[in-house]
Amino acid sequence: MAGWQKLGLKIFLEEPLRADTQEFIPAFHSWIQSQAVDGHLLIDVHDYSHVHRGPGILLVAHEGNFSLDQADDRPGLLYHRKQNLDGNREECIREVFRHTLLACSRLESDPVLGGRVRFHTREMLLLANDRLHTPNSRETFERLRPELTQALSRILGRGVFSLDRVEDPRELFSVWVRARRSFRPGYLLRRFN
Amino acid sequence: MITWKEHLGTDIPDELGREIDIFEMQMELRRQGKLDEKIFAETRLRRGIYGQRYDNGFRHDGIRSQELPYPSGDVIKGPETLWDAPGMMRIKIPYGGVNPRQLEMLADMAEEYSDGVLHVTTRQDYQLHFVHIDDTPDLMRRLASVGITTREACGNSVRNVTACPLAGVCHTEAFDVSPYAKACSAFLLGHPDAQDFGRKFKISFSGCREEACGLASMHDMGAIAVVRREGGRIRRGFELYVGGGLGAVPHQAKLFDSFLPEEELLPTAQAISRVFARLGEKKNRARARIKFLVAKLGIDEFRKEVLKEREIMPPDERWTAYLPEVPEFQETAVRPPAALNGHQPPPGFEHWVRTNVYRQRQAGYAVATLTLPLGDLSSWQARELAQIARRFSGENIRTTVEQNMVLRWVSEADLPELYAELDKIGLGAHGAGTIVDVTACPGTDTCKLGIASSRGLAAEFRRRLGAKFFQLDESIKDLRIKISGCFNSCGQHHVADIGFYGTSRTIKGHKVPHFQVVLGGKWTENAGSYGLAMGSAPARNIPEVLERITGRYLEHRSNGESFQDFVRSVGKKNLRTMLQDLLLVPAYEVDSSFYSDWGDPREFSMGDLGTGECAGEVVTLTQFNLASAEQLVFEAQIRLDDSDFAGADSLSYRAMVEAARALVKTEFLDVPGAPDTVVSEFRRRFYDTELFFDKYAGGKFANYLFRRHGSSPQSPTRDTAHQSVEESQLFIEAAHACYERMAREISGVR
Numbered sequence: 048m049a050g051w052q053k054l055g056l057k058i059f060l061e062e063p064l065r066a067d068t069q070e071f072i073p074a075f076h077s078w079i080q081s082q083a084v085d086g087h088l089l090i091d092v093h094d095y096s097h098v099h100r101g102p103g104i105l106l107v108a109h110e111g112n113f114s115l116d117q118a119d120d121r122p123g124l125l126y127h128r129k130q131n132l133d134g135n136r137e138e139c140i141r142e143v144f145r146h147t148l149l150a151c152s153r154l155e156s157d158p159v160l161g162g163r164v165r166f167h168t169r170e171m172l173l174l175a176n177d178r179l180h181t182p183n184s185r186e187t188f189e190r191l192r193p194e195l196t197q198a199l200s201r202i203l204g205r206g207v208f209s210l211d212r213v214e215d216p217r218e219l220f221s222v223w224v225r226a227r228r229s230f231r232p233g234y235l236l237r238r239f240n
Numbered sequence: 241m242i243t244w245k246e247h248l249g250t251d252i253p254d255e256l257g258r259e260i261d262i263f264e265m266q267m268e269l270r271r272q273g274k275l276d277e278k279i280f281a282e283t284r285l286r287r288g289i290y291g292q293r294y295d296n297g298f299r300h301d302g303i304r305s306q307e308l309p310y311p312s313g314d315v316i317k318g319p320e321t322l323w324d325a326p327g328m329m330r331i332k333i334p335y336g337g338v339n340p341r342q343l344e345m346l347a348d349m350a351e352e353y354s355d356g357v358l359h360v361t362t363r364q365d366y367q368l369h370f371v372h373i374d375d376t377p378d379l380m381r382r383l384a385s386v387g388i389t390t391r392e393a394c395g396n397s398v399r400n401v402t403a404c405p406l407a408g409v410c411h412t413e414a415f416d417v418s419p420y421a422k423a424c425s426a427f428l429l430g431h432p433d434a435q436d437f438g439r440k441f442k443i444s445f446s447g448c449r450e451e452a453c454g455l456a457s458m459h460d461m462g463a464i465a466v467v468r469r470e471g472g473r474i475r476r477g478f479e480l481y482v483g484g485g486l487g488a489v490p491h492q493a494k495l496f497d498s499f500l501p502e503e504e505l506l507p508t509a510q511a512i513s514r515v516f517a518r519l520g521e522k523k524n525r526a527r528a529r530i531k532f533l534v535a536k537l538g539i540d541e542f543r544k545e546v547l548k549e550r551e552i553m554p555p556d557e558r559w560t561a562y563l564p565e566v567p568e569f570q571e572t573a574v575r576p577p578a579a580l581n582g583h584q585p586p587p588g589f590e591h592w593v594r595t596n597v598y599r600q601r602q603a604g605y606a607v608a609t610l611t612l613p614l615g616d617l618s619s620w621q622a623r624e625l626a627q628i629a630r631r632f633s634g635e636n637i638r639t640t641v642e643q644n645m646v647l648r649w650v651s652e653a654d655l656p657e658l659y660a661e662l663d664k665i666g667l668g669a670h671g672a673g674t675i676v677d678v679t680a681c682p683g684t685d686t687c688k689l690g691i692a693s694s695r696g697l698a699a700e701f702r703r704r705l706g707a708k709f710f711q712l713d714e715s716i717k718d719l720r721i722k723i724s725g726c727f728n729s730c731g732q733h734h735v736a737d738i739g740f741y742g743t744s745r746t747i748k749g750h751k752v753p754h755f756q757v758v759l760g761g762k763w764t765e766n767a768g769s770y771g772l773a774m775g776s777a778p779a780r781n782i783p784e785v786l787e788r789i790t791g792r793y794l795e796h797r798s799n800g801e802s803f804q805d806f807v808r809s810v811g812k813k814n815l816r817t818m819l820q821d822l823l824l825v826p827a828y829e830v831d832s833s834f835y836s837d838w839g840d841p842r843e844f845s846m847g848d849l850g851t852g853e854c855a856g857e858v859v860t861l862t863q864f865n866l867a868s869a870e871q872l873v874f875e876a877q878i879r880l881d882d883s884d885f886a887g888a889d890s891l892s893y894r895a896m897v898e899a900a901r902a903l904v905k906t907e908f909l910d911v912p913g914a915p916d917t918v919v920s921e922f923r924r925r926f927y928d929t930e931l932f933f934d935k936y937a938g939g940k941f942a943n944y945l946f947r948r949h950g951s952s953p954q955s956p957t958r959d960t961a962h963q964s965v966e967e968s969q970l971f972i973e974a975a976h977a978c979y980e981r982m983a984r985e986i987s988g989v990r
């Protein structure tokens with residue numbers, strides 16, 4: 048399953064954002080205090096809010112990073128896997144969705160942020176952090192589209208989304224997942240279960 | 241499944257490929273416990289793979305010290321450094337020069353193996369943080385495929401060779417030092433005579449004496465370009481300095497040769513390396529830099545040793561092989577030269593041009609500086625920048641020691657368009673080389689030795705000063721601020737007009753982040769002089785400290801007076817009096833914000849905190865005595881200012897004795913004040929027992945006291961007195977740290 052063990056997923060925030068990005072710093076620190084994220088060893092928090100289209104506020108974990116990502120000038124929660132995921136492609140995709148949705152859901156109810164943060168799933172960005180096995184090309188996209196469609200149908204529902212590749216070949220292989228309607232992270236998580 | 245090694249194949253130069261394969265094998269041996277941890281640690285350091293904060297598996301989360309149970313358990317990659325803990329990768333870039341393809345590769349590396357951010361250092365390197373060691377062989381292979389090596393980026397080796405970012409295009413340079421920096425870097429890389437150092441060795445090249453760019457005075461070896469007319473012919477050479485360095489005890493480099501002909505550059509560098517390897521300190525790391533050797537031997541004796549070595553070295557054709565290519569060393573512009581055409585520029589352009597554009601010696605061309613906040617840029621920005629460079633500047637991208645980047649050979653007519661493009665990717669900020677362009681080392685963000693948050697403070701300065709930049713007086717705009725997270729000076733605070741380095745204090749059992757204020761360092765004239773410490777203020781008050789100092793400068797400076805002259809004329813005593821109220825810390829119950837650092841909401845800590853009544857009593861007495869030691873060292877600084885070197889030296893010594901006595905008193909309340917008794921009691925109770933030992937520096941600071949107690953200088957000079965003051969300051973800091981450890985232990989026992 049080379050090329051799928053280090054996936055990433057970005058789920059966007061509803062805008063305008065009603066919380067200051069700096070407020071995510073104490074929120075993430077409190078997650079570390081309670082090691083609140085299942086399956087992750089949380090290590091540290093970094094403020095990269097001064098970096099244009101950078102990781103914003105970064106929560107570093109051994110298995111993967113969570114960040115209040117600023118890429119495309121649209122804030123969202125990016126989960127970026129660093130250690131290999133287990134399982135076949137579909138399992139890897141499900142796993143990365145589960146971790147990202149859980150983190151979004153946790154942020155929505157985080158007491159530090161006081162319910163001022165909402166995510167939507169009208170549009171999500173799925174990426175593969177491996178230029179060697181998953182180069183960003185039309186060929187890769189065509190090859191993987193059937194499996195991606197199948198895996199995402201199980202998560203979002205059949206026929207309710209479209210897939211488009213980010214065409215800039217310099218970028219990681221990334222696919223826009225555009226759904227016909229937006230689900231709340233909590234709702235999708237319940238469907239997982 | 242294909243690997244990067246297979247995929248890149250012959251794109252990886254043979255020699256680099258072999259070295260990386262060997263390193264990968266050593267990793268495996270270490271994993272299996274078949275390679276000694278210390279040997280492996282030095283091996284990986286010499287590959288640029290550095291440890292990072294919390295890599296011992298513990299982190300204080302603001303409430304308690306938490307164990308970080310990494311999956312590989314107790315497998316280690318060096319003493320107290322867990323295998324799985326994220327580390328830092330330093331990427332050595334000679335004189336900071338990269339081409340667009342290399343920049344794109346760096347961007348990919350940051351994105352795939354790090355946190356999506358490229359960090360530019362004060363040595364023109366790039367750094368990636370949070371890198372897993374298992375990813376490093378592929379990371380190195382991919383860099384090697386575009387001509388970048390990380391070899392000897394860390395460890396006891398020749399570090400990145402730096403040079404002026406304006407080399408080759410500057411109006412004041414004698415000649416372009418770039419090809420010499422490149423040749424020197426290549427020659428010493430992996431050279432057998434440069435493998436047995438007790439510590440690192442830093443080299444810089446500067447095109448002229450007057451400007452700051454090369455910072456020759458603060459380098460182990462600093463070469464300044466000079467020319468000489470000989471028989472109607474211009475001859476190139478270097479004014480060569482050795483034995484400079486910042487660190488805990490800064491030294492100004494000494495003149496080794498006022499004209500070293502160009503063909504003697506590499507053999508002399510080699511001879512210096514041999515002398516350093518042979519005579520330099522090996523056991524005591526704290527005194528192992530070449531500056532200590534030069535100070536010990538004296539520059540004349542050191543020179544003799546080097547020349548002796550030079551005589552007996554077998555000739556090497558590489559010494560001069562590069563010279564015929566020097567005149568051809570040229571960067572090519574992608575656009576023809578042209579003046580600004582007078583068209584309406586985009587908004588913000590004028591401000592940017594004023595601070596960020598330098599008109600080259602070559603008419604019609606300019607250098608554009610990209611102000612990187614805290615030296616950071618995202619992978620996305622780096623990729624976009626590579627495209628912009630291809631269009632406007634070609635291969636000509638360099639980093640600067642002020643943690644910025646420059647695009648050279650930009651046609652002046654293109655400047656408005658270039659600015660608009662840079663602005664689109666968030667790299668169009670004005671203010672390069674001004675007070676808002678704050679330099680900061682990684683500090684507590686990622687550095688294992690960081691005490692206070694240099695980056696947090698720098699971000700706060702940027703925010704506050706940026707908001708009022710246009711209202712600032714020109715004399716204030718021109719000041720430079722540099723911040724280090726601890727006394728090791730990676731932020732180069734000694735050569736800033738206004739510098740800071742992180743310290744800590746304990747107030748009633750709570751730790752408080754502080755910064756020592758260092759005023760009056762000189763950036764120009766190749767880091768012409770170093771600033772002196774004024775006293776530690778709580779981190780929370782530092783922005784106000786800056787306000788006051790700059791306000792006072794503005795009010796009192798006489799016509800055109802430099803900041804250094806202002807500091808001298810007002811005097812440290814008055815300046816300190818002016819700041820006195822800002823040195824105080826309110827009780828925790830009154831304002832707990834003083835007990836957290838900038839950008840970090842956790843309660844400040846240097847490990848596990850503890851309080852106790854017993855410790856409380858000791859604290860009060862010890863603190864009191866340590867305060868009088870601080871007072872003495874402050875007086876020593878004033879004497880130094882007044883050129884009373886003997887007075888400065890003697891007060892520095894008394895301050896150390898006083899601080900030692902403060903500690904001895906915690907065990908032997910009635911210890912007599914005679915220095916002999918204090919020093920011997922201190923040695924018995926705190927040194928022999930290693931109670932005074934710092935986790936990283938060991939007994940280094942105690943040795944300052946023992947050395948000075950053992951022999952007082954006959955006639956102290958400015959240099960030796962300066963050193964005494966610095967050492968005394970550090971000894972007192974170490975006494976504070978020792979006392980804090982004791983207080984913790986006592987409360988732990990209770």
Ligand code: SF4
Nearest residue numbers: 681687690725726730
């Ligand atoms: S000055 Fe200190 S905190 Fe800063 S990078 Fe150097 S060792 Fe680390």
